[in-house]
Amino acid sequence: MPKVFISYSHDSKEHCQRVLELADRLNENDVDCEIDQYINGSPPEGWPLWMERMLEESTYVIVICTETYLNRVKRKEKPGTGRGVKWESLLAYQDIYDNDSLNSKFVPVIFKATDAAFIPKPLKAFMHYDLSCSGNYEMMCRYLTRQPLVVKPNPKSKLHLPPSNVQTTSTPIYSDRLPDVIGEFFGCEAELKLLNDAWAGDGTRIIQFIAPGGTGKTKLLRHWLDNNKDIDALIAWSFYSQGSSEDKQVSASPFFSHAFEKLGSTRSLSSFTTEEDKGEYLADLLRQQRCVLVLDGLEPLQHGGKGMHNELKDRAIRRLLTSLAGHNDGLCIITTRVAVHELNNRTHVKVHDLQNLAITDGVKLLQSLGVQGNGKELEKAVKEYGCHALALHLLGSALHTYLDDDVRKRDILTELIGDYDDLERHAFKVMQAYSIWLDGTPELKLLLSLGLFDHPIETEVLQVLWQAQIPGLTSNIDEKAWKVAIRDLREKHRLLSIHENRPDLLDCHPLIREYFGKQLRENQSDVWRQAHTRLFEYYKALPEKELPDTLEEMQPLFHAVVHGCAAGLHQQVMEEIYILRIRRGSMNYSTKKLGAYSDELAVLANFFTNPWCRLVSGSLEIYHFEILNWASYRLNALGRVHEALESMQLALEVAEKKENRNEAGVSAHCLSNLHLTLGNLKKAIADSQLSLFYLNRGVDLYPEINLFQQITALGGYANTLHQAGDTLLALECFRRAEQFQKKREIWSQFLYSRPGFNYCDLLLARSETLDVIKRGEYALKISLDAQKNNDKPYIGIPGMGLLDIALDRLTLGRAYLQQGNFSEASHWLNQAINNLRNEGSQDDIPLGLLARAVLYRDTRNPNRDFTRAHQDLQEVYDIAEPSGMRLHLTDYHLEMARLLLAEREDPASTSSGSGALTIQDHVAEAAKLIEKTGYKRRLPELQELQRQISDFAASGAGSIR
Structure with missing residues (x-):
């Protein structure tokens, strides 16, 4: 992270404010920026030494050039005036002089074009940035963070010019995360033609293959990719590596990180202002070459629950796909169990229902696995197993290995025990037989071990379980036996998938993991808990840093949460991993710093038995209210407002059951806001009234916080009334809130934070523009002070942050717009929108x-x-x-x-x-x-x-x- 110091003159209050806003924006964009305004009082070493240290320690020094600044540099102002600029410029000149007149540190910046005339002479020869021009802030950030707009290609080998009659090939972008599928491929002629025609350029931009699990979607893509030599760029990703069920909470972050890396981008996930920006950026990268993008097993990223229409949960994936549907010279291929709602009725998107195998193809599949029998018996077997590709593959392997390849001996397989989906029960029936045949063997223990995970694992993770010598799972099995078991499950039983160039990766079909995981959990619960406890200990110790800084560094902690909760250690996981290392107490690090709303939601899902309406009971109950609130806020931030509503409603019920009126009041207020967002005005008003009822009768344990809650609730009620058209009563409630605030905060002039923003919204509707400007400036000062002094909880309101700053700037922008001052309106509105994007609400x-x-x-x-x-x-x-x-x-x-x-x-x-x-x-x-x-x-x-x-x-x- 570059360290930047800003040198400037205190021309006016407005100029200082703009410098502060620039510094704030740089810090928000991961540039460590320092200015004198961040110092409370004066630095311990005094201003001269502090300025010298800033210039020495900084990677770059931004010089804000104005007429006043230049006059002070040239000593044209009276003695005693502007000594800070004079001192800093002397140090700067000396630095350039000592560096043989070369400048690699000082960056001239101006706020308006005419100030270019006031750039000091030693800096005139170098690039300056006029921040009044669109795009120049980004160009400056590129320079400061060393992310050039255009990168010169690295020199490679001598230019090779082959004869004209020899065909040449370019080095492809190639990333294939699909597993290799064992066995021959049969049928699907129509699907292969669809793929070939689309890649040949028939105008298709996205193809969706729709089918239940185990019907051969991945095998179809594997066959087409392996046999198509015309693909120069490929990104193939399987979301099955993170679980197969629709109610699984899956993060798309690993996919985006991987895709950016393979496409040559160095941007981090946290550098995007919105999830939509991230999706659009990847779409742009993909459009730079004709590329095949495969997204296999997308259903965990879709809403499949009651009342939902299979919409995408992840906003970045949503924007990526809708953007590619609008413009894409390449081809995007999706496999999923249900069609993506956002791609419905798109001209260049095709949806194809992938059926089970034709009977003749099912017979060919069994024969390719060595199964013998007359045509009628083979056809009968295919029909009995529902023409289901995975079930027939497992049946063929079982008959070949254990039943002399004789199709007639399939009757030995007993009926499936337990409640299973009709489409998948045929495959599970064969897995049940395997669990009997392999009883007591290392092969069965390995399959049960894979059932502990919802993703492929490296052999080193299996080594952790083996070293733990867990009775009934990994004890009394030597290392050689493990290796033989891995080999036999791959080659003899053909139950393990193979990933090209990853011999250390252990994987199998998600349905196989699901079946054997369920068997271990239900039949050997103590072993299940011991294994997950060992994995929890392993993953929580894996990060090099106690507090990981990036999403990539934090991945082991996410795995630790999954295994710890599976072991039943919910309270320990909550306190040691989530609160302490992921959330970092009240910092909200993973969301505020990394923007990882989706990842954190996937983590929180582990504390629910049914997201987002039923929580794990027991010792975790002391955190139920907080968990429900956290989940609701993250769902809302991801645009999943209906689910956020469900979670917050449950939070209210928890608070009411505890008879905690403060918590009940907060939940009711949040419910009101969610109903307001959805346009349920009657419910919003009712919940606002309920919030006031509880908070006015709550316990005043923390006066400042309780004050904030009561004022916010009253302001929220006033806002719902305003939206419903009851302006007079809304105005009365806002005035009461403001009077109440003045009684408790003697220094307070006006409402601020969200209540102040909503009050100004009403005043703008009444054309009280000048009053709004005065209020907006006052509120912005409080918000900025609160952010600058976030370690001092009683400056402003506890929890104030970037959103408050954004809303205050939005208020000023709207007021100046109403006044007809378009330049000021543009200035404040652009800042507000940037802040809102960074905040992510x-x-x-x-x-x-x-x-x-x-x-x-x-x-x-x-x-x-x-x-x-x-x-x-x-x-x-x-x-x-x-x-x-x-x-x-x-x-x-x-x-x-x-x-x-x-x-x-x-x-x-x-x-x-x-x-x-x-x-x-x-x-x-x-x-x-x-x-x-x-x-x-x-x-x-x-x-x-x-x-x-x-x-x-x-x-x-x-x-x-």
């Missing part, structure tokens, strides 16, 4: 985008940009529609209608709009949503648009866009 990002769309749409704005307005509104739709954020959708339709009207009335407009909806369509959609949600605040805006449409229709002009 999906339900708040549309607020910033909607406001900036108004800025771009406003015909009074000399820099209006209808194209950018469309882009911002499209992003609002992309966030709000899948998550069911109906208030944001209403605002989207209303603003789209206004934008289309502005385009029609502006003679300079060259935009033709986006989408097929007319103004009437958008207004009609908004009207439906207002009626369904009770979002009556927007009724005047709706009525105004309806009037304009009516006037236009009366003029005889017809439909307008």
Whole structure:
């Protein structure tokens, strides 16, 4: 991480504020930046030595060039003025002089183009960055972090020019994480033709193969990839390596890290402002060459529960696939048990239901495994096993190994014991036979050991279990016997998968892991617990650092959580691993620093017996309320608002059962916000009232925190009333909240944090612009002070952070926009949106985008940009529609209608709009949503648009866009 120091002059209060914002933004973007404003009082060594140390220790020194700065450098101001700049410039000049007039440290930066004239002479010859120009901040960050926009290729070997009659090949991008599948391939002619035609260029961008587990989806892809020599770039990934069930909580982070590495990108996952940015970035990388992308076993990343439509859980994967569906010269191939909802009705996306094997192909499969018998017996066996590819593969291997290859001896296999899915029970029937035949052997112990995992493992992990000498699993088996068992399961029984160039990797079909894992858990529960306990100890000790810094370094801790919880050590795992090393107490490190909402949610799932509505009982009950809250917040951040609602509702029930009114009040307030996001205004108001009921009767153990909760709840109630159109009562509640705050905080002038933002929203609706600017500046100062002094909990409100700063800047941007000060509005709105993206709160990002769309749409704005307005509104739709954020959708339709009207009335407009909806369509959609949600605040805006449409229709002009 580069260390940066900013040298600047204190020209004005506003100038100092901009420097502070620049420093804050650099720190948020993983650049360690220091300025004098971060010092509380004065440094221990005094200012001169501190400045000298900063210049010596910093990788770079940013010099903010202004007329005042240059005058102080040249000693043109009176003695005693600007001594800091004079001292720093003297040190800088000496540094350049000592370096033989070379400059590798000092970076000139200006806030406006005219300030280029004030760059000191020794720095004029070097690159400067004008931060008033779009894109220059990114270019500066590229320089500071040494991430060039264009990279010169590394020199390789001498240019080889072969004869013209010899065909040459380029070095391919090749990453294949699909397992090799044992046995010959039969059938699927239609599927192979579909793949060949798509790769030949028939316009298909994505193919989805839909089928239950074990029907041969992976084997089909393995065969096509192995026999297609025209693929120069391949990224093949299997999500089955992280589990096969739809209710499994899987993180896509390992896939993105791997794909970035293979495609030559050095960007870290934490460098993206949103999950959507990450998905779009990978799509752009894939489009740089004609590439085949295989995503095998996508169902763990889909919502398959009650009331869901198989939508994607992961926002980055969602953006990746929708982007590739829109533009992709290569081919993306998905295998899953259910079609992806977001890809429905896409022109260049094909969905193909992969059927079980044809009877003739099933017979060929059995014969290829050495099974003998007449045609009728073989056909009968294929039918009995449902033409299921995996079941027939297992049956053929069993008959060949144990039953003399005679198909008639299949009757020896007893009926399956237990409750299993009809489609998979045939495969499980053969696995049951194997567990009998292999009883007491190292081979069965190995299969049971693989059932401890939901992913492939390295042999060194198996070594950990073997060294533990677990009775009934790994005891009394020597190392040679283990190696023979591995060989026999691969070659003789053909039950283990093979990964190319990974002989150390042990893997099998997910259904095999599932079956033998269940057998171990249900029939040898003590062994199950002992094995998982040993794995927990192994994985928790694996990271080199007690507190890992990156997602990659943290992966062993995620495995530790899985195995510790499987061993029943939920409280120990919660305290030693999750709270202490992943979450890091109140720091929320994995989400705030790494943006790992999906990964942390996958971790939290281990504390549930049924995510997100039933928790593990026992000693973990003391954390039930916290776990439910944590899960809800992360679900909401990922745009999974309905699931967040379910978890928070349960948190309220837990608090009520404990008779903890403070916790109940907090949960009810959060429920109100979630209902508000979804557009359930009546429920939002009811939960707000419930929150006030509990908090007003709670125990005042921590006055400052309880104060915050009560003010927030009252402000939340006022906000729901405002959205429902009850402006007068909302105004009264906001004023009461502010008066209550002033009673408890004598220094307080106005509401701040979220209540202050919502109050300003109402005041803007009443056109009280000047009051809002005053309030916004006041709130921003408190938010910045709270962030700068986050170790001092009583500056501002406990827990204040980047979101508060973002909302305060959004308030100022909207106020200046209402005032018609478009340059200031642009300044504050852009900062607010950047902050909202960095914070990652999906339900708040549309607020910033909607406001900036108004800025771009406003015909009074000399820099209006209808194209950018469309882009911002499209992003609002992309966030709000899948998550069911109906208030944001209403605002989207209303603003789209206004934008289309502005385009029609502006003679300079060259935009033709986006989408097929007319103004009437958008207004009609908004009207439906207002009626369904009770979002009556927007009724005047709706009525105004309806009037304009009516006037236009009366003029005889017809439909307008």
